[in-house]
Amino acid sequence: MAISPRIRRYEQVLLDLDGCLWVGEEAVAGSPEAVTALRDAGKALAFLTNDVRHTPEELVQRLWRLGFQAALSEVVTAGSALQFLLSGRDGGAAFVVGSQALVDHVAEAGLRIVNRTEFASRADVVVVGGHERFDFEELKIATQAVLRGAELIGATRDRTYPMPDGPWPGSGAVLAAVETAAGRTASLVAGKPEGPMYQAVRDRLGDGACLAVGDRLESDVAGARRAGLDSALVLTGSTSRAQAEAADPRPTHVADSLAALVLG
Numbered sequence: 001m002a003i004s005p006r007i008r009r010y011e012q013v014l015l016d017l018d019g020c021l022w023v024g025e026e027a028v029a030g031s032p033e034a035v036t037a038l039r040d041a042g043k044a045l046a047f048l049t050n051d052v053r054h055t056p057e058e059l060v061q062r063l064w065r066l067g068f069q070a071a072l073s074e075v076v077t078a079g080s081a082l083q084f085l086l087s088g089r090d091g092g093a094a095f096v097v098g099s100q101a102l103v104d105h106v107a108e109a110g111l112r113i114v115n116r117t118e119f120a121s122r123a124d125v126v127v128v129g130g131h132e133r134f135d136f137e138e139l140k141i142a143t144q145a146v147l148r149g150a151e152l153i154g155a156t157r158d159r160t161y162p163m164p165d166g167p168w169p170g171s172g173a174v175l176a177a178v179e180t181a182a183g184r185t186a187s188l189v190a191g192k193p194e195g196p197m198y199q200a201v202r203d204r205l206g207d208g209a210c211l212a213v214g215d216r217l218e219s220d221v222a223g224a225r226r227a228g229l230d231s232a233l234v235l236t237g238s239t240s241r242a243q244a245e246a247a248d249p250r251p252t253h254v255a256d257s258l259a260a261l262v263l264g
Contacts, residue, residue: 001037003262006253010230012205013038016214017049017059019237020258022066024164028236030259032067037262039069044208046201050078050156050191050219052129052171055101076201078155078171078191079105082127084203085188085196086111086153095120095145097138097174098129102155121145128178128186129155130171139177146182156191158219162237192216193223202227213258215239221251234258 063070086109094111121144160167214220215237224231232253255261
């Protein structure tokens with residue numbers, strides 16, 4: 001299956017997940033075929049996501065279930081980027097607001113997890129990511145720890161993510177709650193559009209002409225621009241054509257879908 005001339009010059013393609021490859025539990029029409037065409041054309045692929053609710057292993061299983069071939073080494077999450085960011089530190093105690101997947105990334109970076117202990121509000125670091133069981137107790141402990149001097153680190157600033165019934169609150173909404181309560185701004189954020197995500201993926205792929213594809217101006221397009229990459233915005237997630245056309249600067253490419261971008 002031939003690919004579009006505008007894609008041929010790129011050696012590497014970074015693909016966002018939510019809103020680009022799938023929405024909820026359904027693959028975006030034509031996206032599995034587009035990914036297959038990229039592989040057939042010899043492009044190196046990486047799947048990037050600001051989703052910190054799931055492990056890379058779970059995301060690989062989901063990719064296969066929805067019709068995409070993928071290897072674990074190709075998946076880079078905001079949690080993976082956070083682990084990459086924290087791994088150079090000399091340990092310390094961490095209170096994590098987030099899913100077990102995010103807790104595991106922080107632990108694997110060498111920090112001691114103090115969730116559900118009497119020391120939680122005295123953590124050295126508070127790491128915040130969105131998850132569906134976020135509650136007042138977590139907000140209280142995170143706020144107390146930050147006010148006592150803990151460093152505040154966010155997984156991402158995505159306010160929402162696309163779902164079939166409409167946008168759901170993302171990690172950025174939870175991070176904003178902690179920042180508001182503590183009166184502090186996170187010192188570091190790992191996911192798109194920040195550098196750690198792209199440092200992590202470049203560590204895996206190496207150098208090469210690279211295109212970043214996603215559905216968000218403020219994360220996918222802005223992140224690509226900061227990393228010095230070309231960007232492609234697809235209109236199957238969080239951004240309308242009017243918003244894309246009004247963007248300054250504009251994405252390198254705009255397409256109705258991944259299939260339209262790759263196969264059109």
